Amino acid sequence: MAQRVFPMDRTKQNDIIRRATAMADKAAFVADDFAQALFPKTDVVFNDRMRSNARQYLRSVLGQIEMRICQIATQDLGVSQDMLLTIGQGGDGQSFAMLERSGLLNTAEIVQHLFVKAQQSELAARLLQKISQEDLESTLTRHLDHADPVVAEAAMGLLVAQSKSSGAANEIAASLADLSPEIVYAFAWPVTAALARLSGLPGAQLQQATERLLAAHDESAGVARKAERLAQLLDQAKTETDSIPHPMRDGLTLFVARLARKSGLTSDQIISFTAEPSMARFVVVMRAADFPVQDALSIFAALDGGDHILTAATYGEVDRDRSLALVSRWASTHAYQNAERVLSRAYLSDQAE
Numbered sequence: 001m002a003q004r005v006f007p008m009d010r011t012k013q014n015d016i017i018r019r020a021t022a023m024a025d026k027a028a029f030v031a032d033d034f035a036q037a038l039f040p041k042t043d044v045v046f047n048d049r050m051r052s053n054a055r056q057y058l059r060s061v062l063g064q065i066e067m068r069i070c071q072i073a074t075q076d077l078g079v080s081q082d083m084l085l086t087i088g089q090g091g092d093g094q095s096f097a098m099l100e101r102s103g104l105l106n107t108a109e110i111v112q113h114l115f116v117k118a119q120q121s122e123l124a125a126r127l128l129q130k131i132s133q134e135d136l137e138s139t140l141t142r143h144l145d146h147a148d149p150v151v152a153e154a155a156m157g158l159l160v161a162q163s164k165s166s167g168a169a170n171e172i173a174a175s176l177a178d179l180s181p182e183i184v185y186a187f188a189w190p191v192t193a194a195l196a197r198l199s200g201l202p203g204a205q206l207q208q209a210t211e212r213l214l215a216a217h218d219e220s221a222g223v224a225r226k227a228e229r230l231a232q233l234l235d236q237a238k239t240e241t242d243s244i245p246h247p248m249r250d251g252l253t254l255f256v257a258r259l260a261r262k263s264g265l266t267s268d269q270i271i272s273f274t275a276e277p278s279m280a281r282f283v284v285v286m287r288a289a290d291f292p293v294q295d296a297l298s299i300f301a302a303l304d305g306g307d308h309i310l311t312a313a314t315y316g317e318v319d320r321d322r323s324l325a326l327v328s329r330w331a332s333t334h335a336y337q338n339a340e341r342v343l344s345r346a347y348l349s350d351q352a353e
Contacts, residue, residue, distance in 0.1 A: 043277045049125075050118040053172040057117050058105065060174035063093040065184070065191050065213070068176070073209040083199050095194035104190040113183050116268045119275045121172045124252055126305050131248050139251040143230070151233045158226040162253065165223055178222040181214070188213060224267060227257035235261060244295045247302050262289045264331040278308050281330070283315065288323040 070088035073079040087093060099105050127136065140162075143155035165175035176184065192210045196203040219225055231245075231254060245258035260267045263285050273282040279300065286296045293312050300310040329337070 044275050046118075047122075050122060053121045054114040054118040057121075057172045057174050058114060059093075059096055060172075061176075061179070061187060062096050062099065062191060064174065064176050065187050066093045066095050066195065068213055069188070069192060069195065069206065069209050072212050073206060076212065077205065077209055079201070079205050079209075081199050081201055084195070084201075094198050095191050098194045098198065099190050102190075102194075104193075107186065109182065109186050112268075113186075115275075116271050117172065117174075120252070120271050122305060123247075123271065123274060123303055126303060127247055127252055130302055135248075136251055139249055140254065143234075146237075148233070148237055151230070151237060154226070154230040154233050158223065158230050158254065161221060161223045161226040175222065176217070177219060178224060179217075180219055181217055184217050185214060223253055224257070227253045227267075228261070230254060231257040231261045234258065244291055246295065246299055248298075259285065259289065263327050265327065269330065274303055279304065279310075281326075283310060284318060284323045284326055287315065287318040287320055288327040290320065 067087055067090065070084040074081075074085050074088045083094065140155055140159050144152050144159075146152045146155065161177070165178055179187075188210050192206050193203070195201075196206050199206075235258070245255045245262070247255040249255075250258060256267045256270050259265075260270050263270070265285065270282070270285065273279060273285065276282070282303075283296070283300065286299065291299070293315055296315050297310055297312065300308075304310075332340075
């Protein structure tokens with residue numbers, strides 16, 4: 001009986017070869033990924049929703065930067081190339097997959113930014129479990145009738161900024177105006193390099209477009225800056241009813257800005273502290289700011305995402321002087337804090353010898 005010969009689909013064969021080659025290139029990092037999952041360096045838990053939101057936000061930010069670079073290149077600099085024209089007109093971005101594989105997005109600066117945005121989205125979701133969307137929106141609109149017209153104008157500015165950066169239901173918002181110049185810089189150049197490779201254009205043309213994007217970037221119109229402005233004005237107004245910020249009275253963004261102003265910390269730090277177990281550092285910040293017991297307990301309950309409970313006794317036992325010293329240290333620049341940690345380890349090592 002003659003043996004039957006089945007022709008091999010060379011397209012599928014080549015596809016498997018490509019995938020096998022790609023896996024071989026990455027195989028050395030499998031142990032690193034597994035070790036990170038088995039032996040995390042912190043006690044912070046990153047749930048599936050945070051991971052999903054971070055990736056969704058990352059795609060959105062890269063897409064917006066990519067589209068803006070293409071618009072500048074094609075509309076302002078006269079570059080004519082089909083892919084850039086399509087992206088500039090709102091077509092699907094092309095750089096995400098290449099950058100994701102390259103590892104260029106895995107920098108401390110970018111990942112920290114993604115973490116803060118994902119945790120901010122978590123806090124917003126937690127808050128909506130305790131207060132309706134309608135009541136939450138009224139936390140800002142009440143300032144529109146403020147006796148000081150400057151406060152009312154700042155409240156309107158924050159409302160407008162939030163409306164521009166708000167996403168659809170269950171989507172994490174992304175707006176270039178809300179990015180610091182440092183973060184835009186960190187994202188823009190990898191995107192530029194990816195576009196140059198994908199389009200085959202000389203890098204100089206796209207680099208010029210990116211330089212224009214960076215020069216024109218203005219974060220003053222973003223939500224964070226608008227919230228900081230309103231927080232400053234409310235602090236100066238010093239109305240008795242608004243003396244202690246609260247997320248259910250101020251909304252999340254303004255609350256964080258007001259607490260950051262009172263503590264000398266950044267809004268990103270405040271948000272990061274709420275992701276830590278039992279929100280211990282967040283409690284220390286409230287104690288340093290001398291929040292009354294009932295306000296502190298209510299704020300903790302509004303932002304906690306688990307079954308943790310802050311009691312009056314526990315809060316009362318937190319020493320305010322030590323809290324002030326800790327918050328003052330945390331308010332130092334990151335470079336100083338890092339140097340202090342390194343020198344402390346070196347000093348302890350020397351003492352042990």
